[in-house]
Amino acid sequence: MTSLPSVNLLGVNVSRVDYESAVAAIIRAARLRLSFGATALAVHGVMEARRDPALAELINRLHLIAPDGQPVRWALNLLGAKELKDRVYGPTLTLRICERAAADQLPIFLLAAALRSSIGWNEISKLASPASSLRARKLIAFARPHLKRMKQTSAE
Numbered sequence: 001m002t003s004l005p006s007v008n009l010l011g012v013n014v015s016r017v018d019y020e021s022a023v024a025a026i027i028r029a030a031r032l033r034l035s036f037g038a039t040a041l042a043v044h045g046v047m048e049a050r051r052d053p054a055l056a057e058l059i060n061r062l063h064l065i066a067p068d069g070q071p072v073r074w075a076l077n078l079l080g081a082k083e084l085k086d087r088v089y090g091p092t093l094t095l096r097i098c099e100r101a102a103a104d105q106l107p108i109f110l111l112a113a114a115l116r117s118s119i120g121w122n123e124i125s126k127l128a129s130p131a132s133s134l135r136a137r138k139l140i141a142f143a144r145p146h147l148k149r150m151k152q153t154s155a156e
Helices: 018-033 042-050 053-061 070-078 091-103 121-125 130-155
Strands: 004-009 012-015 038-041 066-067
Touching: 012 042, 018 038, 018 066, 018 091, 038 042, 038 091, 038 121, 042 053, 042 070, 066 070, 070 091
Parallel strands: 012 066, 038 066
Antiparallel strands: 004 012
């Protein structure tokens, strides 16, 4: 379902994007008020998808699968995406999306796989309006017990 040019890397359709084109695609969808699924996928995610066809199918339903990790970018370049000069690191991409959305006064919704991240709440909340900042805090408070249960279940 990837809506951007992509390269099939071991069954995952990784988008041929840099920061600029990834942010542009996401902001375009926000302006049009369209749902837009995106992820930044490193080599671990590609390999997990390779092992689990159901996971690969879910990942491939996203509109944008950014090459988050140099090995993924190198593989894409070897497979023909010679224009990729850098990886699209998820935390950096998130901050750039937030900066652009704040500048354009566009609402966005972020869902992270983990609450701990190399980008902090402070960086993102500085870019958000007080109302959206409050909504995000409520979402995190709501998500914590569910994430804890998911971790317990997966550990069993």
